Amino acid sequence: MAARVDLDGKPIKPLTICMIGAGGFIGSHLCEKLMAETPHKVLALDVYSDKIKHLLEPAGAHPWSDRIQFHRLNIKNDSRLEGLIKMSDLTINLAAICTPADYNTRPLDTIYSNFIDALPVVKYCSENNKRLIHFSTCEVYGKTIGSFLPKDSPLRKEPEYFVLKEDESPCIFGPIEKQRWSYACAKQLIERLIYAEGAENGLEFTIVRPFNWIGPRMDFIPGIDGPSEGVPRVLACFSNNLLRHEPLKLVDGGVSQRTFVYIKDAIEAVMLMIENPARANGHIFNVGNPNNEVTVRQLAEMMTDVYSKVSGEPSLEEPTVDVSSQEFYGAGYDDSDKRIPDMTIINKQLGWDPKTSLWDLLESTLTYQHRTYAEAMKQAIAKPAAN
Numbered sequence: 001m002a003a004r005v006d007l008d009g010k011p012i013k014p015l016t017i018c019m020i021g022a023g024g025f026i027g028s029h030l031c032e033k034l035m036a037e038t039p040h041k042v043l044a045l046d047v048y049s050d051k052i053k054h055l056l057e058p059a060g061a062h063p064w065s066d067r068i069q070f071h072r073l074n075i076k077n078d079s080r081l082e083g084l085i086k087m088s089d090l091t092i093n094l095a096a097i098c099t100p101a102d103y104n105t106r107p108l109d110t111i112y113s114n115f116i117d118a119l120p121v122v123k124y125c126s127e128n129n130k131r132l133i134h135f136s137t138c139e140v141y142g143k144t145i146g147s148f149l150p151k152d153s154p155l156r157k158e159p160e161y162f163v164l165k166e167d168e169s170p171c172i173f174g175p176i177e178k179q180r181w182s183y184a185c186a187k188q189l190i191e192r193l194i195y196a197e198g199a200e201n202g203l204e205f206t207i208v209r210p211f212n213w214i215g216p217r218m219d220f221i222p223g224i225d226g227p228s229e230g231v232p233r234v235l236a237c238f239s240n241n242l243l244r245h246e247p248l249k250l251v252d253g254g255v256s257q258r259t260f261v262y263i264k265d266a267i268e269a270v271m272l273m274i275e276n277p278a279r280a281n282g283h284i285f286n287v288g289n290p291n292n293e294v295t296v297r298q299l300a301e302m303m304t305d306v307y308s309k310v311s312g313e314p315s316l317e318e319p320t321v322d323v324s325s326q327e328f329y330g331a332g333y334d335d336s337d338k339r340i341p342d343m344t345i346i347n348k349q350l351g352w353d354p355k356t357s358l359w360d361l362l363e364s365t366l367t368y369q370h371r372t373y374a375e376a377m378k379q380a381i382a383k384p385a386a387n
């Protein structure tokens with residue numbers, strides 16, 4: 001493997017990374033990249049390992065086998081956590097409940113997972129002088145300032161009313177009874193705590209705010225590799241509808257807007273943070289693709305077209321159906337209206353820019369979904385329902 005140098009031309013020494021939540025969607029892609037392209041070691045912590053099984057098994061069979069160790073543990077209640085952080089140069093915390101269907105139906109679990117359970121991780125890093133990269137979310141911005149202007153106000157088109165900037169934009173959440181914001185609020189408080197540990201105790205930290213990273217292995221397909229009644233994030237919900245040849249469900253008209261970034265582009269940004277601590281420490285980074293903005297309705301239409309292309313199956317005549325948020329998510333749901341990340345800070349500090357268009361990222365992701373799930377779905381549909 002060629003010697004790696006950082007953005008300032010200095011050699012990068014091999015690191016030991018304690019990655020908490022390594023078995024999830026982002027963790028699995030980060031582990032893959034670290035194993036394939038770097039000499040770094042990963043202590044992979046999670047309660048699940050299915051998404052990184054291909055990196056761990058067969059034991060000893062891969063060129064990286066001695067550089068990745070899986071530790072099955074729940075950070076809520078495992079005394080091994082501090083020791084594993086102490087053994088590492090860097091801790092990356094990805095562990096969280098981060099599915100909107102949970103925020104208003106399991107608000108306590110959501111708040112505990114995103115704030116209380118993250119506390120010991122911050123404390124152990126601070127007390128042991130270990131660097132921390134913590135995964136927050138674009139949801140900390142909540143709603144845009146523009147969403148409070150009259151519908152026909154020309155100011156709504158002005159970037160200062162909707163572009164989300166790490167060091168300037170306010171965090172605007174709905175009332176407490178809209179429990180959707182339990183997640184964003186818990187993430188905001190842990191960000192503030194990490195920032196304060198940096199300011200008062202010298203913790204070296206980087207905070208990542210992902211803006212809808214999507215790609216293979218995101219969440220689960222209900223009834224195939226996850227609970228039949230489960231509600232994953234939108235990519236997996238729409239993939240499930242497409243695989244079942246049923247209309248895609250548009251919540252409250254599908255008018256909310258999102259920017260989607262390809263997981264492989266986003267992982268490049270995280271690699272730059274890992275290997276350039278002098279440029280990344282003390283910063284909060286938006287990581288998203290401002291060029292890939294669509295309404296949820298447009299996303300549904302594009303996914304329908306792409307899926308038809310990659311599967312060779314014709315689309316339904318009526319490919320979408322409207323559903324209320326009350327019916328789909330239950331009481332207390334609310335939504336972010338629009339999410340355009342400002343890219344100035346990440347561009348200046350790390351020179352990172354996303355590359356992949358929405359069409360291209362959907363083409364590779366839906367090709368993966370079709371290859372991985374279409375056959376299993378056929379069999380599941382053909383099987384008579386259990387009594």
Ligand SMILES: NC(=O)c1ccc[n+]([C@@H]2O[C@H](COP(=O)([O-])OP(=O)(O)OC[C@H]3O[C@@H](n4cnc5c(N)ncnc54)[C@H](O)[C@@H]3O)[C@@H](O)[C@H]2O)c1
Pocket residue numbers: 020021022023024025026027045046047048073074075076093094095096097098113117135136137138139209210211212213214219
């Ligand atoms: N994917 C995105 O677009 C996105 C957007 C915003 C924020 N984020 C943040 O990025 C992080 C990772 O997200 P993801 O999409 O990979 O989610 P994910 O659900 O796929 O991964 C999270 C992983 O953490 C593990 N985990 C949760 N609680 C744990 C505990 N107590 N002990 C041990 N392991 C635990 C889960 O088992 C899971 O494997 C989260 O903090 C999330 O809030 C992701």
Ligand SMILES: O=c1ccn([C@@H]2O[C@H](COP(=O)(O)OP(=O)(O)O[C@H]3OC[C@](O)(CO)[C@H]3O)[C@@H](O)[C@H]2O)c(=O)[nH]1
Pocket residue numbers: 098099100137138139183210211212232233234235237238249250251252254256258296335336
């Ligand atoms: O079947 C469906 C599912 C969802 N929607 C709508 O799509 C929008 C996006 O939903 P989703 O991807 O599930 O989640 P959010 O973007 O709202 O929130 C996530 O953003 C980042 C993160 O922090 C972690 O991933 C998480 O909170 C939304 O408007 C849904 O209502 C739909 O119409 N149909």
